Amino acid sequence: MLSFAAVGVLAYAADLALFTVLRGPGGLETLTAKTLSFAAGCTVAYLGNALGTYRDARPRGARPVLVFLAVNVAGALVQLLCLAVSHYGLGLTSQRADTVSAAGVGMALATLLRFWGTRTLVFNNENRVGSWTG
Template identity: 30%
Template sequence: MNEGRPLRDRLRGVAREAAKFGTVGAFGFLVNVVVFNVCAQVLGLAPIRSGVIATSAAICTNYVGNRYWTYRHRDRSGRRREIALFVLFSCVGMVIENGVLALSHYGLGFTSALADNLAKNVVGLGIGSLFRFWSYRTWVFRRASDEREQPAHPVGSAAPR
């Protein structure tokens, strides 16, 4: 894929991509936490139902941020495929984060609002985010075919910011 680029450049590119992914994720995290707590604490919905609603809202927010900022330079030719895979991998991430919540709340009996938030929005979301980062960059937002064959920027030119 990027065999022509030095390791340092490839690592710098992944670090830049991870930082953008993290920024989009931070906004999605805020959406997730606010919606989760409104559903669970204000509306009195069950923890897992609140988690699924909150994660669904964050998935929509994150798709827009990732498609139009983090991975804007990636291939856009297969939009249906991209959206289907994004939803699939996001749902796997949702199962991961809400599975941690279910284990904590129902399996271990930690039922306070703080325990639910820590289980879902710290532990579960952290594990789910690692999975999402890997799957989005590997399967969803693929490199354009011409980007695979050429370096990101010619030798001697400045890297785009």
């Protein structure tokens, strides 16, 4: 789990750094910049997990990559849902409340979903050379 977390931190850093550059000096529109940075973060996460965390698994073809992307999009939706519930449903509209709901609660829940999905659906036991604890 620590390896998964380390890869996640690197992917998050890549996403954030690229978004900042594309949105700031790059001058791209917000959603375009976020889409590109999300894709870069997913790429870093996939490669980090494939070459590090789950290096004993041998997924082949496009399916694992597509499932990995779907799991990460689902995680992003969890974060957005937490933000929407807090901001619009509960009326907690301060910057602090938005940060806690999206980057705190949402990120924690999304990370659990991503860990489960990545381990179970992408780099699953059938593809693993070692034991389940790998």
